[in-house]
Amino acid sequence: MTSSRVIKHPCPVHRLEPGGKHHFFGYYNKSVWDKTGSYLLANQVPMMDARLTPELEAEVGYFTLGEREAFRAVGTTRAWNWQMGCQLQWLDGEPGRKIVYNVRTGDMTARYPGFGAAIHDIDSNASTSLPLPVYVVAPNSRYALCVDYRRLYVTHETIGYGEHGGPFELPLAPSDDGIYRMDLATGAAQLLVSYADLRGFHPKASMEKAIHWVSHIEIDPASSRMLFLHRWTERVADETCFLHRLITMNPDGTAMRLLECSDHPLPQLAEDFDPAAVGTFDYEKSEYQISHPLWRDERHIIVWGPHAGSIHYHLYEDSDSGRVDVIGEGVLTENGHMTYSPVDPRWLLSDTYPDTQTNERVLFLFDTKEGLRYDIGSFYTPPDLKKENRCDLHPRWRRDGRAVCIDSVHEGERQMYVIDVSAITGA
Template sequence: MTASPHRTVDPLPLHPRSVRRLCPIRRLGTGERHHFFGYYNKSVWDRTGRYVLGNEVAMRDAPLVPELLAAVGYFDVQENESFFPIDTTTAWNWQMGCQLQWLDGEAGRKVIYNTRTGDLSARYPGFGATVFDIDSGKKTALCMPVYVCSPDSRYALCVDYRRLYVTHETIGYSEHGGPFALQLAPADDGIYRLDLATGEPALIVSYDDLRRFHHVESMERAIHWVSHIEINPASSRVLFLHRWTERTADETCFLHRLITMNPDGSDMRLLECSDHPLPQLADDFDPSAVGTFDYEKSEYQISHPLWQDDSHIVVWGPHAGSIHYHLYEDSDNGRVEVIGRELLTENGHMSFSPVDTRWLVSDTYPDSQTNTRILFLYDMHEGLRYEIGEFYAPPDLKKENRCDLHPRWNRDGLAVCIDSVHEGARQMYVIDVSQITGAG
């Protein structure tokens, strides 16, 4: 397996419950162009395991100006893993790509991804999404950019990526003349539900609704947004992070809540809130003194929530005075369980195997001394951590253009796919984990 060719120090000793077991790895695709997928929250493989979604770009990194083009397409593992472009888009970022995803509830091979439409009369002027039928070549335009689609492919949940570009630039879309001033908590914007059959949108929860929901004083002068919207496997419940801040330039000033609701916005539940004093708001505070990944290592951070099943959520965040990987029950009794108390001690992008929740895959952010990141599996039954790869991340990549590993399971739990720059280019890699998971 290719690990870091740039190692400058020996690896740290492992915890007694950790095992270093490098797994077979291969790069997808060839040539000089760069490939990536984006986020950790969806599988890149189709139902058959033959096709792997990805984006192709001409450069490893670049500022995200509105004209920057990415090809949308897939690798065919039965055709020399060649990349087949199906379209292009300029609505994307380095963290999430263009929100490319399979519509698993539809017959055949249909995908959805965000685009710039040029329609300035749209709710979010100039932005929308496209449904592409790979088998027929038919394209269907939608009036809003999507964040996530329900597993049954009946609806998508949508937000304003222009707002995200102001509040959390890493996951937003730029536009000419922007970023523009925004209302702090408007009543006419928030999370929209988009019917994928009719294309009709409906606002299901507004930023004003969220500010009023279990209101705390720190919300008064802050700008509000949502991120990490995820839908459970049954398409019956939604989780998201509600975030707010008075200083968008400094992520350590972000405040967080983990909330769930029904797909129509009803029955909202507050599972966790990390509201806390913010000395960083003092006039003499210097945001430039904050390291690139300091925010991800904050003891107040709530991040990367994902459904384990229809009623449980894994997340990195604080609860009862300490921060861990936590497993929340989405219910009124609010049961919370720590996962891997002594082993899972850093923020990461975690998800459970789709066929066996015994196995959790996750990663770490770059080590401050070696600039390497660890990819690992965690055995929920045995309490063992398997370190399956180590990857170098060039320190010149900053927040907006960094390349997180973002591990994503295949459909049978035998492999994971990552984005990485450890060989000097931004590429997608497949790691065979079958020797550990024993799935299939």
């Protein structure tokens, strides 16, 4: 890394009032703040880490911000994990303050037996139920995209929901499961693309004996286009055996476009390979990894992944042009959770995985105009936290671009922190 292009610029850090319990949000791909900046979404639990079971409950709610900062619960859920929480998110296209999150329903006749979602109106305290668990909600709040979290628990445990008696045998590429679109007003759902469809889309020989799934589903700001990662493997126990593709399509399942594929030989599939020898973060640092894609705008996608034989932060144009630009060459040299400022795409927010020697994770802003990286904080993580219960920073923007929020365990608790970045961004 070129030191002259990296500036250490610590920013003020404020821990949200813990009230004797632990708090986290989960993923990096959505804002925790409501439209007014007065409320901040969170999950509350009594422990910093635990092996998840179907009975383990989290409180779902929000922090009120200001002089009387406090957490207020609006419900509970047993459909959550440490990495993504319960997919808690604001319904920004709805009037007032409405949220949606995943729950266990007990309805074993549902499309995904025992799982659904709840919509809660904070202003009226009214709640409604949805028949499928959500992955991501469109910015216009008209529809959500949904997947089977039990499948994810088998293929990629850190982002799935477990059940007793599992893991279960699953069909490798079924024609009746994949990405569903659910209408939030009615709960009506339709299958947009199946795993069989994906296996047949620009097929590779490595797909034939592999189990298939999707993750990192995101909808563009106009609610008119979606992206996802199609992944497959013959060995779910070893994430370095995962193969990846970045795909976009319309939210009705049409006009599917392949932007990137990292199919490559896998010597790890040899029978004598020991997946236990793979380090906690080796997968995140793989030169073949495609991860953390997110829309910058309606036409461009930022992603960490390989292209033309080299791995970088890449900006893809969602078109037939094939245009791919490197972002931060020589400065942004490792995988992270990246998002553009909601008010100024000059600023890219991201983080690193723990350093192997110090166990420190760096939080930074990257100035895409000047090519400068501002390291705004470094946060320790205990090395005994593993894949399933780790606490990534997962930085998230405040909607005015003046602050960011992270999850962290550097003080021996799992808590949420707000960091003032306005001195850098000038937002």
